Amino acid sequence: EAQVTQNPRYLITVTGKKLTVTCSQNMNHEYMSWYRQDPGLGLRQIYYSMNVEVTDKGDVPEGYKVSRKEKRNFPLILESPSPNQTSLYFCASGVVPLHFGNGTRLTVT
């Protein structure tokens, strides 16, 4: 089954404690991206990757890092999380249309 798998689904952490949200897809897509969803703002792109070792910033990249060492994986790294990064995060892959993962609800206290 074609899937975009994110982990964890829920994460509560404290300010400054580094965390990684993993994302894996089994559709051999070259393109992957990360979005955050906030009430009243819709979804906004954080980072995207066109292929292995090729990443670039989206609209709201501050405070985030990504890496793309393998085609199937695209982890999102928060090296020093802050409360304003409390949000619902979605990984996506493919192009037309984008396929979204199930989301990771992150709370930073």
Place this chain on the structure above:
Amino acid sequence: ELKVEQNPLFLSMQEGKNYTIYCNYSTTSDRLYWYRQDPGKSLESLFVLLSNGAVKQEGRLMASLDTKARLSTLHITAAVHDLSATYFCAVGGTNFGNEKLTFGTGTRLTIIP
């Protein structure tokens, strides 16, 4: 900067009625998507509209695209409770290589029996 506006933001309608959700966008694009999101769930692709005048239908939902007016509509016919969800339109990226989607803020649809 591309902006995408949806209206209404909230829609409460009775079963059996018809209604339309509107999506306006500010910059030329020929890729328009509609997604559905149930509470606590991911986004499910409903329609992909790739050209001016494109019309697609699935069950009680029909989407259309007018690229000249920069307008897409999602029409709901004879609504049923199962259609209760949040609907997003999204416009495809204009930057080569980055299929960034710019989303509207969503329309929360509630169907009342």
